[in-house]
Amino acid sequence: MKNPVIETERLILRPLTVEDAQTAFDSWTSDPEVAKYMRYYAHKSVDTTKEWLKSVVANENSDTSFDWGFVLCESGELVGSGGLYYDDEDGMFEIGYNFAKKVWGRGLATEAARAMIDFAFTTLHQTQLRGRHNIENKASGNVMKKCGFVYERDCLDYMLEDHAERTVSMYRLSKPGTPSNFILNNGIEIPPIGFGSYRSTLNDGIAPILQALELGYRYIDTASFYKNEEDIGAALEQSGIQRSEIFLATKMWPTEMGYEETMEAFAGSCRKLRTDYIDLYLIHWPKLNPSDLQWRQKIRDTWRAMEELYEAGKCRAIGVCNFQPHHLQVILDDCKVVPMVDQLELHAGYIQQYTLDFCRAHGIVPQAWSPLGRMYFSEEPYLQKMAAQYGRPVSQLLLRFLNQSGIQIIPKSSHVDRMKENLDIFGFTINDEDMSFLSCLPQVGFSKEFPDWATRG
């Protein structure tokens, strides 16, 4: 079956025909706003488009990137075009659409996008989809968000007609119930949920780590400061899970910063964790205390050591924690390797929007520590009501909120039922209205551990 007809409330999505190219040219090229985004326009002439369409229509197994093309008709009139394009590099389909300007603002793009998403998930059996929009085209971004797409990063794209550069925002959508990995700026994929291990081995030794592994956690977050690297090393060995299946992140404490010190701290962590490489090595805090005037130089020396470890293949990725833009800038000013992750205190009630925006602008994946915000919201009636509408506990609402905001999370629990609960956040989607509400709650649950104020030794 190729290009089936899909009906929505107002639209019919039917296969492309060669005649559609002529119609689109005749009626839409006079509409410059739309034409700018039009694939037909990209071909400059209707003849080129016709040739291209012929090859798509004629060849069911066409290797053209336009794999499933639809024409969007309302009451028999052609009002837009859309389709699903398979991207070999990403290994997933991307949706796209264009509408004539005269029908903008009526929610047709959302309706068409939803129909194509449904088609991709149910008929094509996809579990992941991509979307992108020109950053200047805010309306298109809103459609993505309304359809549940999660923002991933901005990147450069090229216009087909003149190869001019433009910046586009990339989005990803997972089929409900399907977790979607995060992709670091060196192409390495990490699970959307890691296991936070701070204080997790205090009472029951390695048992909670083994339980987490048994439940399916494959990303473990630790630090030299947590004094549990030996326990984690022992648990990983005892679990029998292959080292390559685990993503292991650890951190150096500010007293371990500096070139030589970093090399030594790294060797110590590897020894305790019983491994010869670390998946993600992180600087725990940008500075020792507020009166540390040498912090910039220490960050530079530390980062030089981390870049060497990375280039030698001893770390698969390197990053930072608790770095605000002014700390990150010290690295960005003269680094060879841009940090892949910034682990920050992030939760409903403390969304560091300025730092988040900075991370995204530089391709740094934001990761949330204390994603549950110490559960200060667990008794909050409005959140309880909101969570109940999704048939979920508040904890899952809080974690899913971060996930849908494009933030990787590392919740910690020493209880099996909670560990399980914290993994099970993909079977529902928080709607746009609730996402806006959760993103602008007053400050609640902030640890007050602001990196420029705290003393760490």
Ligand SMILES: NC(=O)c1ccc[n+]([C@@H]2O[C@H](COP(=O)([O-])OP(=O)(O)OC[C@H]3O[C@@H](n4cnc5c(N)ncnc54)[C@H](OP(=O)(O)O)[C@@H]3O)[C@@H](O)[C@H]2O)c1
């Ligand atoms: N880079 C940094 O500076 C930094 C700072 C702090 C933390 N971290 C990392 O981030 C991880 C997570 O942060 P966190 O441990 O502070 O906070 P968290 O994961 O947001 O919350 C952990 C607390 O919430 C409870 N909890 C967990 N799941 C729950 C659920 N489903 N319902 C109700 N309560 C639940 C836990 O209790 P039970 O254990 O009793 O279940 C624990 O007291 C840490 O373990 C650590 O790996 C990093």
